[in-house]
Amino acid sequence: MAFLNALPGAVAEGLIWGLMAIGVYISYKILDIADLTVDGSICTGACVCAVLITNGVPAWLSVIIAFIAGALTGVLTGLFHTALGIPSILAGILTQLILYSVNLSILGGKSLITINARQYDLILHMSDNISAIIAAAIIITALIIGLWLFFYTEIGLTLKSTGDNPDMSRAQGINVSFNKVLGLAISNGIVALSGALLAQYKGSASINDGRGAIVIGLAAIFIGLSVSMKIKPNFVVSLIGVICGGIVYYIIYNFVILLGLKTDYLKMLSAIIVAIFLAVPYLKGKYFQKKKAATSSNEAGGAANA
């Protein structure tokens, strides 16, 4: 019963994290970059949105500005990587650290800003989970349609090829560096957007928001793709899968809490889920190869005996 009561909240929060996972999908799956900026940019999105709303800016405008702020963090990581030649993973870590200071100054030196849901007109809030789910679903649908259209344009295709095969892309006249910056901007913009929604949903933005976000995003991607790739491996189905991955993740998360696991261990749990999803294909390949080799050598032996 307690689990059923927690379900609407889990779905609402899962949708918001699923949105973040779509941002991670763009950097990790399309650009082939493990971008650690997201741990900082989701927090930037939350902080920007909270500060703007509490200063009287309409919620929808705050969300758009949060998106732009997030896109800028992606540009920074992109430039560290492409213009300064810093390995992408390190570029993300550097931006993440920079953002810790930036986010603190956005919050005005405080570690937490609360948004009173009764005082401001928010897009979504945890006090009404059904409305929150509907609002999040509308935003996500619009975003998926937008991304779907974008990734089938001339520019969108070059973004895909940049991650898929940079050598081929350069040979076909594609500016790979520019595309990486553009892709990271879109990715982190979406991540910050989800941060802005999260701040409204929770009614607060804290400097610690988003720690380990990349891991949650990856967990949602792996859970989602493990199912959606079996149904139909195309772009839209993958994105829907990623959203569902976010929801499943939060349902598991709530379930585990109800089982009595101390919340201190939740980050560890997230990391273990991701580690399992990364390890299984590797171990599977290794095991099956060994098995294959063993059978073929048995066959060879049998033939020799005959």
Next chain:
Amino acid sequence: MLKITDLHKTFNPGTVNAKKALNGLNLTIEDGDFVTVIGGNGAGKSTMLNAISGVWKPDSGTIEIDGVDVTNIPEHKRAAYLGRVFQDPMKGTAPDMEIAENLAIAARRGTKRKLKWGVKKAEREKYKELLATLELGLETRLSSKVGLLSGGQRQAVTLLMATLRRPKLLLLDEHTAALDPKTAAKVLEITDKIVTENKLTTLMITHNMHDAIAHGNRLIMMHEGRIVVDVSGEEKKQLTISQLLGLFEKASGSEFANDKVMLSK
């Protein structure tokens, strides 16, 4: 068409691993020439192609394509002039994208890409016809991921991509070396067909002396970052492998480094 003047490139300069890859390379190619390039390992063949493509900047010297000095133009901008096929069949195509998407990207090489539909319907029809000319049964697989194709099929698609938008210069870097002999012959046949039909200016590196003699109207041999043999016209048509080896020994003062590979058919 192509004019390379006194090109130098040293890799890892100032270290024990320093390697003079190009050592005062001069080469002029006329419009419509089909030049085959041979040479031992480390002779600078691929280095020359990479220099033309702009993978890195040369230490000194200039490269002109069709009268334009491209020496300082970055790789992705230079691509407007060039069609490239690599030795590694995996390198020329995006495996996770459809055949049609790969071709559509190539069809827009050198143009400003916009927020327009990436693969138009009319294009698909055109690609279907083009793929049919390869006679590899790819015309029905327009929506297949390129990663599902064999190495030979991928090279054939890469060839199409390199020439879909007519390049000023087609660069083939041992593009059949990684294929089995039968597939290699097929890809070479397609190459000949595309080059002749479109009258493309072509530079083809090969490890196979027989192929180098059988294809093109001019043959150059490289050694230690320079061109040491240059035969064309009637002289090239009459050329035999043993004559070629003789020419090499005379020019370089040494025996051919890896004639075993080079002589293979």
